[in-house]
Amino acid sequence: MVLIKSIKVSEKTHKLLTKICPKNKSYNDIIYNALIQQYTEKEYLTDEEAEYCNKMIDQFEKGDNTDTYTIDTDNLDKELDELEKQGVL
Secondary structure, rough: OOOOEEOOOOOHHHHHHHOOOOOOOOHHHHHHHHHHHHHHHEEEEEEEHHHHHHHHHHHOOOOOOOOOEEHHHHHHHHHHHHHHHHHOO
């Protein structure tokens, strides 16, 4: 089962994820392998990083969806192909 959630990322981060994400991987794979796995297996967030994350979560929960993108992981390849055809990527 795939749970579709919105996460807040900057436009720069979104473009980088799009650029580094191979066709056979999802954003979920990249985020999990590069971020979540690193922090759960090796390190924890610094106080400054945790404060920033909490601030962003509070902002998102208050309805401020600035710089967020909804990603449908079930149709990610199809959507990326369409964006490439449009010249966006």
